[in-house]
Amino acid sequence: MDIDPREIDNIAKLSRIKLDDAEKVKFKNQLVHILEYVEKLNELNINNVKPIFYTSPLKNVFREDTLKPSFHRSNILNISPSHVNGFFKVPKIIE
Amino acid sequence: MEYNIVIGLETHAELNTDTKLFCGCSTSFGSEPNTQTCPICLGLPGVLPVINRKAFDHTLKTALALNCEINDFVNFDRKNYYYPDLPKNYQISQNHFNVGNNGSVDIIVKGEKKRIGINNVHLEEDAGKLVHPEASDAGHSLIDFNRAGVPLVEIVTNPDLRSIDDVQGYMHTLRNILQYINVSDCKMQEGSLRFEASISLCRKGAKVFGNRVEIKNLNSMKAVMKVLAYEISRQKELLDKGAQIVMETRLWDEVDGVSRRMRTKEEAHDYRYFPEPDLVPILVDKKSIDRIRETIPELSAMRRQRFTSEYLISDYEAGILTESKPLADYFEECVKLTIVSPKELSNWIINDVLRVLNEKKSHIQDFTISPKMLVDLIEMKSEIGGSIAKEVFSEMSNTGKDASSIVREKNLTPLSNAEELNFIISKIIEDNPKAIEDYGKGKKSALSFLVGQTMKITKGKANPKILIDIFREKLENNL
Numbered sequence A: 001m002d003i004d005p006r007e008i009d010n011i012a013k014l015s016r017i018k019l020d021d022a023e024k025v026k027f028k029n030q031l032v033h034i035l036e037y038v039e040k041l042n043e044l045n046i047n048n049v050k051p052i053f054y055t056s057p058l059k060n061v062f063r064e065d066t067l068k069p070s071f072h073r074s075n076i077l078n079i080s081p082s083h084v085n086g087f088f089k090v091p092k093i094i095e
Numbered sequence B: 001m002e003y004n005i006v007i008g009l010e011t012h013a014e015l016n017t018d019t020k021l022f023c024g025c026s027t028s029f030g031s032e033p034n035t036q037t038c039p040i041c042l043g044l045p046g047v048l049p050v051i052n053r054k055a056f057d058h059t060l061k062t063a064l065a066l067n068c069e070i071n072d073f074v075n076f077d078r079k080n081y082y083y084p085d086l087p088k089n090y091q092i093s094q095n096h097f098n099v100g101n102n103g104s105v106d107i108i109v110k111g112e113k114k115r116i117g118i119n120n121v122h123l124e125e126d127a128g129k130l131v132h133p134e135a136s137d138a139g140h141s142l143i144d145f146n147r148a149g150v151p152l153v154e155i156v157t158n159p160d161l162r163s164i165d166d167v168q169g170y171m172h173t174l175r176n177i178l179q180y181i182n183v184s185d186c187k188m189q190e191g192s193l194r195f196e197a198s199i200s201l202c203r204k205g206a207k208v209f210g211n212r213v214e215i216k217n218l219n220s221m222k223a224v225m226k227v228l229a230y231e232i233s234r235q236k237e238l239l240d241k242g243a244q245i246v247m248e249t250r251l252w253d254e255v256d257g258v259s260r261r262m263r264t265k266e267e268a269h270d271y272r273y274f275p276e277p278d279l280v281p282i283l284v285d286k287k288s289i290d291r292i293r294e295t296i297p298e299l300s301a302m303r304r305q306r307f308t309s310e311y312l313i314s315d316y317e318a319g320i321l322t323e324s325k326p327l328a329d330y331f332e333e334c335v336k337l338t339i340v341s342p343k344e345l346s347n348w349i350i351n352d353v354l355r356v357l358n359e360k361k362s363h364i365q366d367f368t369i370s371p372k373m374l375v376d377l378i379e380m381k382s383e384i385g386g387s388i389a390k391e392v393f394s395e396m397s398n399t400g401k402d403a404s405s406i407v408r409e410k411n412l413t414p415l416s417n418a419e420e421l422n423f424i425i426s427k428i429i430e431d432n433p434k435a436i437e438d439y440g441k442g443k444k445s446a447l448s449f450l451v452g453q454t455m456k457i458t459k460g461k462a463n464p465k466i467l468i469d470i471f472r473e474k475l476e477n478n479l
């Protein structure tokens, strides 16, 4: 089993992390190990097993459409790296 | 060259709940930035979202009104992407098991009925709002998360739209349905109805369609119409030159009236959807479907038809009256209250009520004249005359008073003491043979003279407009 190096580049890009060449090799090897481990499942015959999406037996959990007080704005802004005039401040987004 | 056009439309409508999809923060529009947020809608670690029942029911209602098959197993998925307006770095949406699939909506285009397929109807949360400072050298953007987590229903068509007229007909019908079933206000200026379009062209007769171009950020029906017109001519021009259409996502620039290639954000459409582990699935049984189905009112297309056959008004009038549910309800409420013909009620509503609402930029729901008040006025019309009735109507719409108090206050009831007035008028006719003769010769000023005399004797209590009617009738019939 192997992973195309471009796949590693793509995953890093999607995750917004920068990897140097040594790290790329390191993580590629780790990912290969994980995938090989999971691949063991393919040895099982699961033709008659329905896919499961949730392991909890809970279903249909709702809340009513009732207002609750929001958090005090200053508490929320103060845990952010940067804010101004009640807004969160982030590096410029170019569109 | 001639081309065939294929368009698909995604519509996001903000559901009219009081609270957000997964937390109790308010959804009201126009508040101070970030005052309607909490750890859940900000995606702080350790929080647990719980679905708003009303938002789910509204989505189910929408799916049913759009004739969808309802899935008995419904779940939510994470749609992963990084963008600052998305606090969790994923949006909770639906991908695998939508609320509804395979629906349809009938539209009328140039008098012909056309069926547009609905691929799916699903529920998702809105993102926050990015604000870009006007100064171009500003090195930052601002975010308001009040909108983050507000419930949206997304309605996705099949690529069944073949022209801009189709698109317009579809958007109009869809908005009408959403308003009729009361799941969304569809207020454009508040961005509660937004669109994404995809369009491709192919030469007539060719078997394969050209590459699809997606256009995002369309915040009004007008923008959709404009961008599609622009795209059709842009793509035609390219194809005429033998060039290829690039498969891409474009953004509509309202100011310059052009679409532009989107440079950043999701160049790769790799959302890595997976089932949302924080939310448990929803099993939709027949009972809950029936419960929601019962809340869907007769929709406007049906109602329009019924109005023409039941109330004998024209299709045009029925179309105006059924354009909004509250207006159609108002009309039917009037019909129930009186023996006045529906046709006359329709005339009043279309000519007078709608005119006033237009002038006041107001809605029928907020109208000062209730159906009962309008009917009372129309029933009085034979007594007070048509022109007075209109006067009373405008007074009613300004003051909210009922017709009889206005008539009383303004002394508009000449016929309540009709005998007295008749007596006075007969006397005036007798005393002024010259004026009568002049009127007979066609001197219109004689009429004003007679009315003036009557006003003098009644000390202004009679209504001149009514007097004119009475004199005219008497003189012209030699009474």
Ligand SMILES: [Zn+2]
Pocket: B020, B023, B024, B025, B036, B037, B038, B039, B040, B041, B042, B149
């Ligand atoms: Zn919240």
